[in-house]
Amino acid sequence: MPFLRACLQSGLFLLLAGCCLMRSSSPILVWNCSRDGLAPVLLRDLDAAMADYAEATGDEAVVVTSGRRTLRRQAELMADFSQDQLVGLYGRHGMPCYVQSIGEFRQREGRDPNADEVYEILRTRESGYISDHLYGGAVDIASSSVQNIAALRTCLQEHGFRVLDERDQGIACLHASHTGVPRLIARD
Numbered sequence: 001m002p003f004l005r006a007c008l009q010s011g012l013f014l015l016l017a018g019c020c021l022m023r024s025s026s027p028i029l030v031w032n033c034s035r036d037g038l039a040p041v042l043l044r045d046l047d048a049a050m051a052d053y054a055e056a057t058g059d060e061a062v063v064v065t066s067g068r069r070t071l072r073r074q075a076e077l078m079a080d081f082s083q084d085q086l087v088g089l090y091g092r093h094g095m096p097c098y099v100q101s102i103g104e105f106r107q108r109e110g111r112d113p114n115a116d117e118v119y120e121i122l123r124t125r126e127s128g129y130i131s132d133h134l135y136g137g138a139v140d141i142a143s144s145s146v147q148n149i150a151a152l153r154t155c156l157q158e159h160g161f162r163v164l165d166e167r168d169q170g171i172a173c174l175h176a177s178h179t180g181v182p183r184l185i186a187r188d
């Protein structure tokens with residue numbers, strides 16, 4: 001029954017192709033980090049925004065440098081920031097207690113805290129919110145990889161993202177958080 005076999009084979013092929021398509025992301029996106037733990041709605045809308053952006057600009061590659069982070073990874077990143085950068089990045093809506101604690105550590109010890117010490121400050125903080133990355137609600141995009149930042153911002157905003165240009169704090173990235181992902185407080 002060659003016909004039946006051909007049908008079964010093509011059916012299998014379509015099934016496999018379908019699975020691959022579901023798992024792939026926009027061809028313009030280059031993932032320099034894992035997609036694990038990112039909210040499905042964020043991934044879906046990021047792909048849609050990137051398709052619009054690619055069509056509007058002809059840009060062919062946009063690099064994602066950071067997705068979901070553990071609190072430990074968050075501490076490692078924050079240990080590398082100056083106090084001014086921390087205030088700029090995390091103090092937009094008033095000074096969080098953990099940024100204040102890191103500043104107090106610097107004054108008391110006369111040096112920068114290391115990643116373990118920042119982790120301890122974050123883990124034991126009183127107020128909760130730190131970053132949308134901690135619950136899979138944000139990605140960072142390397143600004144150097146983007147040909148037209150204004151167009152990318154517009155496309156992301158049209159698909160439910162809030163975009164912050166962290167070059168204002170001397171960090172070469174665009175932070176895009178999805179407004180439809182419920183905010184969670186991470187303690188580890």
Ligand SMILES: [Zn+2]
Pocket residue numbers: 066133138139140174175176
């Ligand atoms: Zn970010």
